Amino acid sequence: MSRNPSHLPSKRSPVRSLLRLRPYVRPVRVRLLASAAVATVASCVGLVIPLVLKEIVDGPVAHGDPGGVWWPAALVLLLGLAEAGLFGVRRWLVARPLAGVEASMRADLYRHLQRLPTSFHDRWASGQLLSRATSDLSVLRLFLVFPLVFLLVNAVTFVVGIVVLLSQDWLLGLVLLLPTAPLVVLCSYFETRYALAARKAQDQAGDLATVVEESVLGIRVIKSFGRHRSMARDFWRRSRELRTTELRKAELLADIWAVIMTLPEVAIGSALAIGATRVADGELTAGTLVAFLTTALALRWPVESLGWLLAYSNDAASAADRYFEVMDTPTTPDAPETGDTGDIADTGDTGDTADTADTGGTPMAADPPRSPRTPKAPAAPDGIRFEGVRFRYPDAPEGSPDLLTGVDLHIRSGETMALVGATGCGKTTLTALLPRLYEATGGRITLDGVDIAELPRHRLRKLVAVAFEEPTLFSATVRENVAMGAPGAGEAALHKALTTSQADFAHGLPQGLDTEVGEQGLSLSGGQRQRLALARAVVGQPRFLVLDDPLSALDVHTEALVEGALRQVLATTTALVVAHRPSTVLLADRVALLSNGRISTVGTHHELLDSSPAYRELMSGERSPIR
């Protein structure tokens, strides 16, 4: 059920992964550096407090002068307030800009997803993409807010603190430094193992999101087949796997934390014992020992937080890997806007380019510059030509034959061609090649003589409108769903399209065309969804129309009505209509039979009934030998 082609090899450098965030961090680097500087100053202010304590103990306390305590005490209070205030300023400096970084990364990811080829979406589970766009990006933002800054701040605080300790008493300072070497070794061992667990947990969370999404979308099927228990069991199994991985992470964190907490405590205890003995021997003042121990205790947080910071940095490195796996997937190159594609290219409006132009996925990348178009003489209306078109799916089993092995077909301008063939022979696939949802692996397709590979995709898709067998509607109003077929279409065009597709029922919905159709349009019947999808396809009066069995979910009565209206639309366009039933075939001027990856025969419905036994079998509903 889960598709996640991205599981990484086990070896990777977290630093290298995190360095890839540079382009996104660059615009906020000044604030980030300022926040690190402010936090470092705040931490170092905290380290001054023990020195003031030393003066209190060795001065007023040792000399029995209570009145002398007030001024140093007020200084300690001031230092404490300054430390707290500076940490507040640090937060203020980064909170808003880093929320902006997260938002821009998310926007880039979404834009890139829109541009990735259909074959990418065939391979990737939606839950995996969802978790990368949501939880992974939150992890990255939190990494930039805390661990990134505090790894630096804590390291500086630690070094400054150690210098202060050594300057007060080098012997006690060395005792405290002793655990550093074993800590470094243990932390790097921990980091390697934690990185693997972190990646596994994020992938499993993505798989779980896919299961939730699929079960919510398929809730009707699950309920009607009484599959809720087995689905719940599957969900429970996956969530147990995730829980096991999360527990493994917690175990690793607990282990390293135990080491990180214990070693410094042992060192502080030893320093206390040695220091107390030396104070008793008169080798050390009590004030120095108090200052030493207070400084050592102040250094506990920078050391103790190391485990947490490393763990979080590893989570962030995995999240960065997962993010860039998607961003690194190349988009299919688009044809340049050269303007030498004759009449067919001259569609005026450049349209919504969000799903077409490839800006390389970097932040702030601009659309490629467009060269001015030179007007050309209109191409002769030649209709649609498939010339030796070959295709195989990228994930087709190795050694399997190509799905399309050389399709030759000419649909004359203004003609409607029905495409028939046995189930699974590649009809839908062939129609998907026309708007370049998939790229043909061989041969070429022309529209009015222009190779579609030479047309920028957004212009191609303005020329070719499609209505799929599975009508997909979005959680938006009826108006927005239909207008998607021709952004900017006026009311008159909208009403005409609804009438043509027999979707006038939309006017009778509670808020008319402004009625929200619910997620995936599930508040509508299958036939209603199909008619709205049809309206979307015809609203822009497209020059070329592709209909994939557009009448399959309609009852006999509505089908007859839609057919009548469709005839009018088809009369004004060049159309390819995938047909399964004679009633749909009869909408077409001619019929092409697809078999064994090729068009085996073309003719009118009646000609083929007379001349082609395979076609006769197909139309009569008998079992067909054709693939």
Ligand SMILES: Nc1ncnc2c1ncn2[C@@H]1O[C@H](COP(=O)(O)OP(=O)(O)OP(=O)(O)O)[C@@H](O)[C@H]1O
């Ligand atoms: N995204 C994909 N990746 C790999 N194989 C695919 C993909 N989509 C379809 N196929 C395979 O390609 C073949 C043709 O599918 P297609 O949907 O084009 O057939 P069809 O003729 O339209 O079938 P039907 O009449 O049942 O709608 C099938 O064997 C199908 O399993």
